Amino acid sequence: MKRLQVLMLGASLEQNGGIATVEKLIIKYSSPQIEIQHINTHDEGSIAHRVIVFGKALATFFWKLLSQKIDIVHIQISEGGSIIRKAICCVIAFIFDKPVLMHTHGAEFPLTYAKLPQGVQQVLSKLFQRCQGFIALSESWQDYYVLNLGLNPKQVIVLPNPCELPTEIPDRKNQTQISLVFCGRVGQRKGTFDLIKAFANLPDHQRKCTRLIIAGDGEIEKAQQLAANLNLADQVTFLGWINSEKRDEILSQANVFILPSYNEGLPLAILEAMGWSLPIIATPVGGIPELVISNQNGLLVTPGNIQQLSSAMELLIGNEDLRLSLGITARKNVEPLDIRNYSIRLEDIYYSLSQFN
Known part of the structure; x- marks a missing residue:
């Protein structure tokens, strides 16, 4: 050849x-x-x-x-x-x-x-x-x-x-502190502002044991101001753009990956999160619904529907068995890629x- x-x-x-x-x-x-x-x-x-x-x-x-x-x-x-x-x-x-x-x-x-x-x-x-x-x-x-x-x-x-698949997946059983992670350009198209609003709508007892991590460049100051206005400044962490090593560190410590976009091709961030055996909360736009199947490896919500997004987050925060089972399937589904x-x-x-x- x-x-x-x-x-x-x-x-x-x-x-x-x-x-x-x-x-x-x-x-x-x-x-x-x-x-x-x-x-x-x-x-x-x-x-x-x-x-x-x-x-x-x-x-x-x-x-x-x-x-x-x-x-x-x-x-x-x-x-x-x-x-x-x-x-x-x-x-x-x-x-x-x-x-x-x-x-x-x-x-x-x-x-x-x-x-x-x-x-x-x-x-x-x-x-x-x-x-x-x-x-x-x-x-x-x-x-x-x-x-x-x-x-x-x-x-x-x-x-x-x-995507590059990690060789070792962490044990996420019996965790009392839940980490929700968003990776992508901060802004309207990726649904970042919807995510912050949905997080604010969580029941108090869930929000107290959960942290939201937002990694990516873009309209960070606008997102930070929104979080502050919703009294979430201590519960939402903005990392800015991170390299692949830091990304892997964050995903290895995460429990749920969320990307509530309005438009997408096939986001690499979702593939990477699935590789880390994370359940996905996303929207059925672009190529996402061919990869993320509701109640199999994640949950799909309508773009812009903050109540649906809050409900999906609430469900996965409160149900460890569901989080783990969706994550295991996510890893299996992404292995061909x-x-x-x-x-x-x-x-x-x-x-x-x-x-x-």
Whole structure:
């Protein structure tokens, strides 16, 4: 089997968020037969900084296509400006007659796409239809892209995000202090404010034996002010953005993971929590309901329904047997998504697309 040269275009590997995490996992666990070179097309910062980063990325992309034998161009795409940036990268790859694997992540891609002029939508659809492969994170996302972008169903590959599974799971029996954990960008889309309000609605006796930990960047000051207004300042801990080591430490000590989002792709945070054998409280948006099944490995609540969210929290805080059984099933359900299995599948995809080169 010949060695493949893959160019991956996507967010900076130093950036916070799930896309960078997936990129790093793919690179870390790629086999010796796959050489992946990463080109940073986006970084956080001012508009001028982002333009400079993308300009350098295009120059590097051109140079590598001119000077090296590249077999696959693997493009990570999100929402917003990412759609236009990656469309430009797509055109360049097609000029050099390289197979393109588009890898979609954006939870709000449909919102961005719907706002674009019809002519732009048609151009983007034509570009995406020319891609040799198109990765969607779930079957529901696959249906969206086929229906709205006119993709061939055979072109779209359902490949949920991967995760690194811990080898040892802590014993969580007979714990009197319960830890509820949220990991993600603090703000409205992820339901952080709903979570704080729902926590405030818990019965006093439960709230006194429970702590809510919120890890992530974003609108932290606004969330802290809300917690203070609800007299929760001593019971809600804000960690800001945390690295993978701190994340694993927090999840190992947690009892329940909560992510009450309004829009999602397939959040890596949920996969990581399931890997730590945690029951999940989440919303049935994006690819989540294909992974989180109510009363099997977690509980699903309606986005924005604070009473439902409070009730789900109250149920799991008060029922240790249910917490543990849901968590055990969560771990079993996520094992097929271990990065080692994912890497084998992605390698097969690379080789199947390389025939177009």
